[in-house]
Amino acid sequence: MTENNTTDRVAIVTGGSSGIGRQAATRLGQDGYAVVIGYAGNQAAAEEAVKEVEQAGGKAIAVQADVADETAVAALFDRAEQEFGGIDVVVNAAGIMPLAPLADLDLEVFDRVVRTNLRGTFVVDQQAVRRVREGGAIVNVSSSLTKLARPMYSAYSATKGGVEAITLILARELRGRDITVNTVAPGPTATALFFEGKSQELIDRIAAEPPLERLGQPSDIAEIIAFLAGPARWINGQVIYANGGSAA
Numbered sequence: 001m002t003e004n005n006t007t008d009r010v011a012i013v014t015g016g017s018s019g020i021g022r023q024a025a026t027r028l029g030q031d032g033y034a035v036v037i038g039y040a041g042n043q044a045a046a047e048e049a050v051k052e053v054e055q056a057g058g059k060a061i062a063v064q065a066d067v068a069d070e071t072a073v074a075a076l077f078d079r080a081e082q083e084f085g086g087i088d089v090v091v092n093a094a095g096i097m098p099l100a101p102l103a104d105l106d107l108e109v110f111d112r113v114v115r116t117n118l119r120g121t122f123v124v125d126q127q128a129v130r131r132v133r134e135g136g137a138i139v140n141v142s143s144s145l146t147k148l149a150r151p152m153y154s155a156y157s158a159t160k161g162g163v164e165a166i167t168l169i170l171a172r173e174l175r176g177r178d179i180t181v182n183t184v185a186p187g188p189t190a191t192a193l194f195f196e197g198k199s200q201e202l203i204d205r206i207a208a209e210p211p212l213e214r215l216g217q218p219s220d221i222a223e224i225i226a227f228l229a230g231p232a233r234w235i236n237g238q239v240i241y242a243n244g245g246s247a248a
Contacts, residue, residue: 008032008034008059008084008085009032009033009089009230010033010034010035010080010088011025011033011035011036011087011088011089011090011091012036012077012080012087012089012128013025013028013036013038014067014091014092014093014094014120015040015067015092015093015094015095015141016035016037016038016046016049016062016091016093017037017039017042017046017048017049017062018042018045018049018191018192019093019189019191019193019218020141020186020189020191020221020222020225021037021091021094021141022049022218024091024093024218024221024222024226025052025060026053026056027056027222027225028053028058028089028091028225028226029052029053029055029057029059030056030058031058031226032058033058033089034060034083034084035053035058035059035061036060036061036062036063036080036083037049037053037062038062038063038064038094039062039064039065040064040065043062043064046064050062059084061079061083063079066120067116067120067121067123068116069123070123070127073123073124073127074127076127077127077128077131081131086133087131087133088132088133088135088136088137089136089137089138089139089229090124090127090128090132090137090139091139091141091225092120092124092125092140092141092163093141094116094124095116095117095120095141095193096116096193097153097156097196098113098155098156099153099156100152100155101151101152102154105154109155110155113155113159114155114159117156117159117160117163118162118163121162121163122166125140125170125181129173132179134177134178134179135178135179136179136180137179137181137182137228137229137232138179138181138182139183139184139225139228140164140166140167141163141183141184141185141186142161142163142164142167142183142184142239143157143186143187144185144186144187144241144242144243145157145160146160146161146164146185147185147241148187148246164183164185164239167181167182167183167237168237171236171237172237180228180232180236182228182232182236182238182240183240184221184224184228184240184242185239185240185242185243186220186242186243187210187241187242187243187244187246188207188209188215188216188243188246189215189216189217189218189220189221190215190217190218191218194215203215209246210245210246211244212244214244216242216243220242221242224240224242228240
């Protein structure tokens with residue numbers, strides 16, 4: 001066990017073994033954070049993410065937790081406090097994105113999307129409210145698809161709309177506690193989650209949509225998360241659409 005040091009900034013990043021979450025964890029490591037990487041099941045990827053945070057200059061451990069399981073999430077937060085002495089930042093980057101037209105989507109799949117994306121955010125935020133220290137930040141991850149309204153994304157977009165609603169209300173519920181709550185809503189971003197099931201033609205067409213004519217990179221989103229986690233104390237209760245100009 002590492003020595004507790006309550007003067008260090010400590011972050012929990014769910015979905016931290018891949019994609020935007022992994023890049024956010026590494027970016028926070030560059031700022032000297034101790035990072036607890038929450039992951040669902042891929043231990044090898046989580047251990048690689050730990051190494052990346054350490055190479056960037058931070059400390060890190062990986063803890064397996066189902067974000068929708070309140071007992072597992074409480075244990076995740078317990079571990080962060082035991083290892084590093086407290087929690088300052090929570091980044092909710094865990095999510096799944098099965099695609100289908102609304103008429104064809106199996107309701108069991110719909111329930112799984114809601115469980116991970118919406119209930120998961122609620123459960124993690126609930127622990128964050130109880131544990132994050134003053135001067136801290138909660139950063140949820142939504143999606144610009146709540147504005148882009150693409151076919152096939154009804155379930156995913158519905159859950160992300162819920163994440164945005166939670167964010168705005170929670171910021172107001174934390175009045176007087178010096179804890180900010182914001183959401184980052186990425187546009188199409190070059191992650192395994194985005195590429196899965198898409199033809200190269202579709203990927204190229206989506207990449208050409210923003211005025212910057214490229215897909216976002218996980219590092220683009222990680223920079224915004226790091227800003228909201230640290231210096232951006234006067235940004236609160238906001239949804240930041242990070243999509244290169246694809247949507248309002």
